[in-house]
Amino acid sequence: MAAPAHPPAITTPVADAHDASPDLEPIYVWDLVVRLTHWTIVLSMLVLAFTGIDIARPFLDAPSGTGHFQTGWVRIIHYYAAIAFSLAVGSRILWMFLGPRRSGWRQFLPVSRRRQRELIGTFKFYVMLRPRPPHTVGHNPLAGLTYIAVFGLYLLMILTGFALYSVSAYGSYMKMWSFLLPIFGGAQGARWIHHVVMWLLLGFAVHHFFSALLMARVEKNGGMDSIFSGYKFVPKGSERDDDR
């Protein structure tokens, strides 16, 4: 939809160092909203994790004396990064329902029989029970399902963060989030969840980076570059409607 239906094929074959390669053609997989929200989430998450760790266990101590606003600035940066993060996550979730096919929620929830089958195939690949993953152009079904969990953690992060912010949001509309505090077991409960989920997400980030590297190497479709350019490269004539 957002992508041209059949972008002009690249005529020069993309050379593979070892294997004879047929012509590849680019497919516009990640639209601008997907890429922008992805990188906003990455950057804001890095800032949030760094400042968050300092807020939980301050290591950027100020020397004695007056006039310092060390933790104050760290917290302010954390809040601004949180705004960017929340908006990016919210936009991406909305885009699952408004955006083009390959950004849609069907890429995440394996509702089709084929996606369910390939979910197992991908899992087998990851545990080395099969040498190649099933052919997918967009998210592979296992990755998509993982991102559902990750988005759940994002929402948990946002809601615990809002609940914690509401504690001191005197006279602000953000005070409305204080209804969440009893659900999370008070501010200390929210703080605990916020902290533990940060580590889960950092662990996911490492996983995500490595598996993107791995898949790019195995699939040889420019997967690593696709999140910058939006294009993946598949052999001419190979199936494109893998996500149905």
Place this chain on the structure above:
Amino acid sequence: MRGDEFSFRDELAARGISRREFMSYCAGVAALLGLPASAAGEVAAAMETKLKPAVVWLEFQDCAGNTESFLRASKPSAAEVILDLLSVDYHETIMAAAGHQAEQALASSLEAHKGQYVVVVEGSIPTGADGAYCTIGGRSALQIAKEACKDAAAVIAVGTCAAFGGLPAASPNPTTALSVSDAVPGIKTLINLPACPVNAENLTAVLAYFLTYGRWPATDHYSRPLFAYGKTIHDNCERRAHFDGGQYVEHFGDEGHRLGFCLYKVGCKGPVTSQNCPNIRWNEGTNWPIGCGHPCIGCAEPNFWDRMTPFYEHLTGVPGFGAAADIDRIGLYATAAVGTAFTAHALVQLGRKAYDKRKAKVSVATATAAPAKTTSPARAKPAEADKPEADKPAPAAEKGREP
């Protein structure tokens, strides 16, 4: 309603409280409630003229710390006198009556002031073993609480045990102790005054507000009055500037501790605890924990004994890793483990690839006559190599088509 025997002013005089002391107390209550200075006169007038509600003080599973909190003052203050006056109908710790006589006093008070008395509950209510863990006069705490709360004008749960379950409800909660709100659902007007113990100033202020205005102060989502629990300790803390400035006590007794720096890194729970301790302090405004160099332990928060421990750490550990397990270390190890797993996976993949290549080369060189399918560069399980499976490795000839 009481008040027909003595006027309030007579009682004050009898106890040696001067008019000046009384007025300064009323002004203090008005300030504590966040009312303008002019309200001090209203509070005083209400105290002097209005009939004071009968109060019954029920004590269940607790240490009597809330009672102690206001009985331990060095000199009798107006606040104590007011509490004393209000609670005279029934209070196990301080009443003269005992045994059946005492129970009779409770029953008759509940009967005489039906719908108008105030119940103050101290301590949690055990519900395990049919309430057998706490009985008074042969009746369980739950029975007594239900009966007393049924026709009360208001119920005030004082202390963390009554408000949130507190220490008795801490894991593993052997008596299945509940807070008043959980044990006796459906109370019309419930006011929670958590803290371990309750600050007597807040209790008298709530009662003074009711006497003055005939209604109860505004409360939050935990039924805590906003005037006392509307702000966190952190936001009113005298050491807050050191927090914002990044100046922390690293260890007790270090240079920062001597300089009065922020106690956040030695486990202060002030940022997640709502109470007005920094403003009204304790023991007649003498001092408070953070004022004397000890971090807040969050005693006024729900489940504080489970959630706020270890008291000198920022966070509770991860379940299954021990109470004092360091989340940050576990998180770092887990993150590193993910990275290692993927590195290992990548290495195995690369190794396989190299192995395949060599094998393919060998098979091309030596077995040109052999049928292609039996020499497919299958790795891993030879048994599977011949199975016509979808996920069978691609034959050498099709290698170029690999994605």
